[in-house]
Amino acid sequence: MTTAGFTTCLWFDGQAEEAAHHYVSVFKDAALGRVVRWPEGGPGPAGAVLTAEFTANGQKFVALNGGPEFTFNEAVSFQILCSDQQEIDHYWTKLTENGGEGGPCGWLKDKYGVSWQVVYAPLLDMVADPDPEKAARATKAMMGMGKLDAAALEEAYAGA
Known part of the structure; x- marks a missing residue:
């Protein structure tokens, strides 16, 4: 296990990038990181956001567009x-x-x-x-x- 701590994964239904931008705007020590999009031939629509990484108050998060199966x-x-x-x-x-x-x-x-x-x-x-x-x-x-x-x-x- 890495000593860099944990990354919290938050499961969204299509709002991952929007949520990442929102949290970055709310918290201190926050930044948007890498945004990963579905490639051609992936299970999701090509170019649609799969994940958006961000930090908020220095904590690492990844927002995942996982679909409607799970909710908070x-x-x-x-x-x-x-x-x-x-x-x-x-x-x-x-x-x-x-x-x-x-x-x-x-x-x-x-x-x-x-x-x-x-x-x-x-x-x-x-x-x-x-x-x-x-x-x-x-x-x-x-x-x-x-x-x-x-x-x-x-x-x-x-x-x-």
């Missing part, structure tokens, strides 16, 4: 750790636009059906706090939210 579901999601409300708002807005939908506790589905968790990074320490009252307040506050509100989480955690 919440069993797999990607966490985006955000340092402040501005980052939360950016990712929430960009990933829910044009047909995406918000869900509970910072979760959302983008327009392709990919699930994301837009997380206020300090929340991870809040809910794991050894003080059970602080952890419970932060958890309860999070459970009542769609898009996370960093200030409200901080206030709940502090007992304000």
Whole structure:
């Protein structure tokens, strides 16, 4: 196994290149890579996109036009750790636009059906706090939210 980490393959039904361009426009440290097209005589139409490689937040992905057999579901999601409300708002807005939908506790589905968790990074320490009252307040506050509100989480955690 290579030491270069993992590449996540995302299966699409004809939107692989479009999705790759979208994710590159949303995330930092992002770039479009190689786009592979079906050759003459391949199982797909000659010239149609088979795969589109891209990086997003420095992570490697390949978008595959695999067809309608498989679709995304919440069993797999990607966490985006955000340092402040501005980052939360950016990712929430960009990933829910044009047909995406918000869900509970910072979760959302983008327009392709990919699930994301837009997380206020300090929340991870809040809910794991050894003080059970602080952890419970932060958890309860999070459970009542769609898009996370960093200030409200901080206030709940502090007992304000």
